[in-house]
Amino acid sequence: MIAVQIFKPNDLRIIDIEKPNIDDKNNVLVKMTAAGLCGSDAGIYHGTNAAATYPRIIGHEMVGIVSETGKGVTRLKTGDRVIVNQVTSCGHCYPCLHGRGNVCDNLKVRGVHIDGGYREFIAVPESDCYILPGSLKDTDAVMIEPTTIGIQGCSRARLEKDDTLLIFGAGALGTSILKVARLFCDNIIITDVINEKLSEAKAMGAKHTINGKKENLVEKIKEYTNGRGVTVSIDAACIPASLMSLLQTTGNAGRVITMGFSTSPIEINQFLITSKELDIRGSRLQNKMFQKAIDLIKEGKLDLNGSCSHTFNIKDAQKGFDFNDTKDPSIRKIVFTFDEK
Numbered sequence: 001m002i003a004v005q006i007f008k009p010n011d012l013r014i015i016d017i018e019k020p021n022i023d024d025k026n027n028v029l030v031k032m033t034a035a036g037l038c039g040s041d042a043g044i045y046h047g048t049n050a051a052a053t054y055p056r057i058i059g060h061e062m063v064g065i066v067s068e069t070g071k072g073v074t075r076l077k078t079g080d081r082v083i084v085n086q087v088t089s090c091g092h093c094y095p096c097l098h099g100r101g102n103v104c105d106n107l108k109v110r111g112v113h114i115d116g117g118y119r120e121f122i123a124v125p126e127s128d129c130y131i132l133p134g135s136l137k138d139t140d141a142v143m144i145e146p147t148t149i150g151i152q153g154c155s156r157a158r159l160e161k162d163d164t165l166l167i168f169g170a171g172a173l174g175t176s177i178l179k180v181a182r183l184f185c186d187n188i189i190i191t192d193v194i195n196e197k198l199s200e201a202k203a204m205g206a207k208h209t210i211n212g213k214k215e216n217l218v219e220k221i222k223e224y225t226n227g228r229g230v231t232v233s234i235d236a237a238c239i240p241a242s243l244m245s246l247l248q249t250t251g252n253a254g255r256v257i258t259m260g261f262s263t264s265p266i267e268i269n270q271f272l273i274t275s276k277e278l279d280i281r282g283s284r285l286q287n288k289m290f291q292k293a294i295d296l297i298k299e300g301k302l303d304l305n306g307s308c309s310h311t312f313n314i315k316d317a318q319k320g321f322d323f324n325d326t327k328d329p330s331i332r333k334i335v336f337t338f339d340e341k
Contacts, residue, residue: 003119004317004336007055009047012318017057019121026123027070030082035117035314036061036142037324037334039173039238043261044112045321050263052112059336060086060110061142062117063132073126083144084117085128086110087285102152102287109285118314120338130290133297139308139335143176147293147302148286149259150176156283157232157257159184166190166221166230166249169237170197170209172333173259177236178204179302189224191217192237194329221249228252234283235259240266247272255279308335 005015022029041058043049062084066076076082089096089104096104110116132141154177159165163185167174170192181188182205190201191210198209210220221229229251235242238260246256247268256278273280296302309332312320320334 001120002315003057003115004059004314005055005057005118006044006052009054010045012045012321014315014317017119020123022068022070022123024071026125027073028066028076028126028129029068029070029121029123030062030064030084030129031067031121032062032064032117032119032314032338033081034063034138034142034338035059035336036145037320037336038146039171040261041111042321042324048262049112050261051109056112057115057118058111059116059118060112061145062086062110062122063138063141064117064122064338066129067121069126076126076129076131080129081132081138081141082129083132083141083290084110084122084124085130085290086112086116086145088114088128100287102285118317118336120314130294133294136297136304137308139311139337140304140306142335143172143304143307143333144290144293144297145286146172146176147180147296147304148289149173149283150178150180151289151292152286153177153234153236153257153259153283154180154184155287155289156281157234157255159232161185163187163231164189164225166233166246167201167206168233168235168242168246170194170201171236174236175201175204175332177234178206180296181234183296183301189221189230196329217245218248225251230254233257238262240264244268247278250276250278252276253278255281257281257283259283308333310334311337314338 001019005013044052066080088108089101090106093105108114164187167190188206189208190206191212193213208224232255233246233250234257314336
């Protein structure tokens with residue numbers, strides 16, 4: 001079967017590997033139907049993802065159909081449409097024992113530390129498979145995984161009804177956070193540099209939008225918050241200047257959530273943190289949030305239909321990554337499909 005492997009940074013290869021077999025642990029065989037292209041996948045391709053190891057079959061937004069089940073499987077049957085959890089944890093380290101397996105001391109993420117879903121079949125434990133809502137196409141269903149990241153970020157932010165939230169970045173991650181955040185609070189501000197993305201964010205429920213290229217972010221935040229700053233800010237762009245911007249725009253006693261993975265040094269102002277007594281919190285991956293996301297979809301509180309903007313056959317993965325690098329403003333979500341070609 002074919003797979004997409006990043007052999008080393010900027011070296012993408014279509015390789016032929018053996019079809020996996022199920023065993024007592026990985027007791028479900030999933031035939032992949034769709035896999036999303038995430039910013040972290042692009043980071044692995046370009047060598048900017050500090051967590052990745054090479055060579056690696058990437059892909060962590062994984063949707064498919066149950067092809068075979070093995071010993072101990074009780075919940076799934078052949079033909080079920082599923083999404084696969086990307087997080088694997090040991091269950092016995094300090095974070096796991098404190099309910100935070102997403103930062104397990106022995107964490108292995110599919111598509112990052114171990115091989116992921118850019119391949120025709122993957123064998124995984126039944127416990128890592130979640131049945132998809134019938135209302136979602138496979139290409140849109142890949143967005144359940146980014147939605148879980150949004151749920152995790154909002155959970156770490158401890159969002160409440162009276163919060164004013166600033167989301168920095170209106171890309172796939174930022175809009176995923178927005179869709180979740182609007183279930184918790186009404187006053188949401190989002191900033192980006194592309195007007196089309198800001199218009200979409202406004203339609204999704206953002207109260208205010210700010211074009212950071214044309215407007216002064218700090219001044220606009222003061223205008224929209226009567227001078228005090230937002231109570232919560234989340235970095236969904238993860239660029240060198242974003243954290244400092246959030247420290248400047250978040251008011252006293254606020255919470256700042258970081259989600260970036262760059263190891264490049266950045267400049268921040270310690271006075272802003274101490275004088276405002278800000279809580280700076282990281283948010284990584286997701287902590288058993290798949291079922292929460294699926295339940296919100298079933299309840300009609302989240303709509304992921306139409307999330308996919310572009311599709312490429314998995315055999316054309318290089319074309320997909322090249323197109324992603326163009327930063328074309330029409331890109332919302334690129335998805336690789338596994339249909340015969």
